Amino acid sequence: MLDPAARRLIDPPLNRAGRWLARHRIAADAVTLVGLGIGLCSAAAVVSGAFVVALVLLLVSRLADGLDGAVARATRKTDFGGYLDITADFFFYGAFPLAFAVHAPVDNALAAAVLLTSFYANGASFLGYAILAEKHGMKSDARGEKTLYFSNGLLEGTETIIFFVLLCILPGLFAPLSYIFAALCFITAVLRIIAARRLFPH
Template sequence: MLDARLRPLFAGPLDAVAARLDHPPLTPDRLTLLGLATGLASAAAAAAQWWWVSLALWLVSRAADGLDGPLARRRGVRDAGAGGFLDITCDFVVYGSTVVGVAVGASAEHGAPWWPFLLVLLAYYVNGTAFLAFSSIAERSGRTIDDGRSLSFLGGLAEGSETIAVHALWLALSSVAWQIAAVWAAVVAVSAAQRVVAGYRALR
């Protein structure tokens, strides 16, 4: 919901940081893999109940994820297929592992139930299926949505900005992480339904 509004605001700062990082040893794919590594480390830290360490690693992970695209554009990468594939795959791994890490940590420290986190994973699964299927079919049928990203993204109530914020929130407030997860699962489920309806209508 917020991505379209926030992306122009962050474009300038991200481009400026990418310019400083634009040195031969660092590549866009290495930035993507840095985001993956720090994201997995964040999940592990959450499982160990190192909440503030996990939060710091989560923010570093998402910063790296936001910088790989600007760096690729600076390098003049025209075919973003491989990089885009790696980026979305790493995103799914990081999001899913973070949910599991928080569930493990919150259950061990606060006795939190697992079912809200399982619902989040189910909602992520349906949501991801909807927009990935749409992107693939839209590409073949010439109905792509070009917003500068590698895939055709259908807008929804829950997008990247909201996901980053919610994951940060339950790391900062681990004692109520399962309650946050329950609400978040409902929000993502609504977003998934929006994408299924919008995608079906767009492809008719």
């Protein structure tokens, strides 16, 4: 829901940084992989209880997640680059809640399982919608230039980052925050399915 507004704010500085990285021959795919590595280090910091370190690494990893697209726009966008980017995002989004479950399994495991299930449902509805949108030639640049069609929803990338930041700041509230976020993810998935049924032939 917040992604279009966030993109208008962050795209200009990201594009400048992307052009600088491109001039220094740093590839977009390399930025994607570095961002994923930093994100997984953030999850590892959560496991060890170093939540301030986890927060810093989280923000750096998400900066890299924005920079890879900026580098691609400054050089050459590829289908594989878009595929690698979305795969890295899903990998990180799964690893972060898992880290809280490993950190405090008694308190967090069930909530993490519910949250990951909601991510799975939301991700399936998102990717399925993107496939149908591509099949029907639909385009959208409200969330920046993307390899896949990004359908809107209550929860998108910006909201997820804010949620992860809150988890780092308030780790003792992981369970209640996760249940709330999971409920919103399930609602987002259902609304996207309803939208797909209205838009696509059935």
